[in-house]
Each structure stands twice: as C-alpha cells, then as structure tokens.
Amino acid sequence: LIVLGGDIVGSNYKLGGAVYDPEADAWTEMSPGSTDIVADAGIGPEPEAVWMGDKLFVGVEKASSEIEDSSFLSYTYDPVTNAWTGLPELVIPDELTPSYDSDIDIIWTGSEVIVGWIVSGPDPMLNGWVGYAYDPVSGSWSPLPEEGGPSFDSINEGDDFNLFWTGS
Numbered sequence: 001l002i003v004l005g006g007d008i009v010g011s012n013y014k015l016g017g018a019v020y021d022p023e024a025d026a027w028t029e030m031s032p033g034s035t036d037i038v039a040d041a042g043i044g045p046e047p048e049a050v051w052m053g054d055k056l057f058v059g060v061e062k063a064s065s066e067i068e069d070s071s072f073l074s075y076t077y078d079p080v081t082n083a084w085t086g087l088p089e090l091v092i093p094d095e096l097t098p099s100y101d102s103d104i105d106i107i108w109t110g111s112e113v114i115v116g117w118i119v120s121g122p123d124p125m126l127n128g129w130v131g132y133a134y135d136p137v138s139g140s141w142s143p144l145p146e147e148g149g150p151s152f153d154s155i156n157e158g159d160d161f162n163l164f165w166t167g168s
Helices: none
Strands: 002-009 012-021 026-029 048-051 056-062 070-078 083-086 090-092 105-108 113-119 128-135 140-143
Touching: 002 048, 002 056, 048 105, 056 105, 056 113, 070 113
Parallel strands: none
Antiparallel strands: 002 012, 012 026, 048 056, 056 070, 070 083, 070 090, 105 113, 113 128, 128 140
C-alpha cells in the first residue's frame, strides 16, 4: 500500500508519503520527491498516480502562470529502492492547456501510461479530450490522435471524465 501526498516547501510542492508492508505490519516513509513542482498561492497541485506493476508513476501539471506553455511533470517511485526518478517533461502547447476545471487523469495499459485532460477555450473547434502516451522503454511522450476522440462543448462544474483500460 502506498499513500502519496506532499508538503509545500516555500513556493514549491514536495512529493512524499509512506509505504505499508502488510507482512511486516510496518510503514516506511518515502524518500523526499522532487521540489520542481510549483505550489500555486500556497496550494499544492493534485498529483495523479498509477501503479505500473513494479513502480508508481506520478504526474502533475507544473504551474504555468509565468510561462507561455504549461508542462506536465512526471516521476516514478520504486518502493524497493525507496527512490524517485524524474521522467522527460511533457510541454503542453497553450491551445491544449487543461481547462481550469479539468482534472488530468492517467492510466497504465501494461506497456504505456496514458495521460489525458479536457480542453475548453475561446475556440469551440478545439474543445475536447487531449491525450498523450508515455513509453517507459523509449522514455518518450507521443500525442494520441485527436480526430475521432471525445468532444465537449465546454467544461463546467460537475463535468468530468474517467479513463478505463479494456485490455487491448
């Protein structure tokens, strides 16, 4: 069992938590995670995580208030070595920046991590769901096709989505 959270350190957010070993009936504190994540107005971001079979994948949108494009930062945590590894940053173009009310959701397919969010902006033609795949073997991100994907008129309070892997 992994309990993931974080602490605000200055203007940054530090990933942390603890791992429970049921055989030993004991907790081990996670080593400190990255502090590259910017806390916005003293409020930490909401990291999303998914178990990859042997490591925890953790992703979070980096605060984008002072940069043109936003970024999605991601890390893996290995509970055996109690170590974090930073992964390549996913730069998100302005027109694909997640809507203010949209969560970023992730899922593990058995070979890739899929990350997605809802885009809603002044141009309704761009509204919809955007996804990227992270391949841990090549260490690279690639966009999922947008054509034929789900579309949304806008994202409002209560609008949300979930990701489910069907096995193929």
